[in-house]
Amino acid sequence: TQLLEQSPQFLSIQEGENLTVYCNSSSVFSSLQWYRQEPGEGPVLLVTVVTGGEVKKLKRLTFQFGDARKDSSLHITAAQPGDTGLYLCAGGIAGGTSYGKLTFGQGTILTVHP
Amino acid sequence: DVKVTQSSRYLVKRTGEKVFLECVQDMDHENMFWYRQDPGLGLRLIYFSYDVKMKEKGDIPEGYSVSREKKERFSLILESASTNQTSMYLCASSLVAHRSSPLHFGNGTRLTVT
Numbered sequence: 001t002q003l004l005e006q007s008p009q010f011l012s013i014q015e016g017e018n019l020t021v022y023c024n025s026s027s028v029f030s031s032l033q034w035y036r037q038e039p040g041e042g043p044v045l046l047v048t049v050v051t052g053g054e055v056k057k058l059k060r061l062t063f064q065f066g067d068a069r070k071d072s073s074l075h076i077t078a079a080q081p082g083d084t085g086l087y088l089c090a091g092g093i094a095g096g097t098s099y100g101k102l103t104f105g106q107g108t109i110l111t112v113h114p
Numbered sequence: 115d116v117k118v119t120q121s122s123r124y125l126v127k128r129t130g131e132k133v134f135l136e137c138v139q140d141m142d143h144e145n146m147f148w149y150r151q152d153p154g155l156g157l158r159l160i161y162f163s164y165d166v167k168m169k170e171k172g173d174i175p176e177g178y179s180v181s182r183e184k185k186e187r188f189s190l191i192l193e194s195a196s197t198n199q200t201s202m203y204l205c206a207s208s209l210v211a212h213r214s215s216p217l218h219f220g221n222g223t224r225l226t227v228t
């Protein structure tokens with residue numbers, strides 16, 4: 001079983017601060033997805049990165065896939081209370097029998113205080 | 115938009131009961147998944163299905179079974195519920211067996227076994 005270690009598990013910051021969430025593995029993934037989950041709802045996809053070294057930006061969120069495709073990071077600039085939620089990274093496995101299975105990290109609970 | 119609907123938001127069952135969790139998706143997706151979500155553990159895959167009547171074990175299948183008689187419906191069955199199966203259960207679907215196919219989640223069923 002491939003494992004994804006996500007850190008930190010909890011993050012409590014003030015509005016306007018920057019933060020970074022990390023997702024690390026000893027295994028190579030063919031893709032890395034980031035999801036955000038709000039209370040009472042299922043996770044919703046934020047972004048997918050598939051190429052080593054790839055950087056994607058979504059407004060104040062910047063996602064990076066490591067060169068070796070073993071790690072990823074999510075950086076939020078000038079966090080806002082609306083960014084509060086659970087952030088999950090998930091690695092995809094290539095191959096004919098993978099059927100789109102994803103391995104999830106433990107999640108980061110982000111709280112942004114006004 | 116893809117809609118994944120889980121039949122119950124909250125369920126309370128007694129130890130030893132047989133429990134059915136139902137999930138329906140409306141976008142003709144081939145793949146369907148059942149995850150359980152526990153604090154600090156992220157999402158763990160219980161079972162998945164890549165076609166009607168086809169199923170594969172995930173990482174934690176013990177104590178569970180599944181049924182997929184129609185493409186749009188994927189059921190999770192707890193043959194004899196136990197207290198350690200108290201958890202949030204998330205159903206998801208994805209379009210094709212591709213490395214970067216996003217998962218579309220339902221809003222979850224919070225199951226309590228007493």
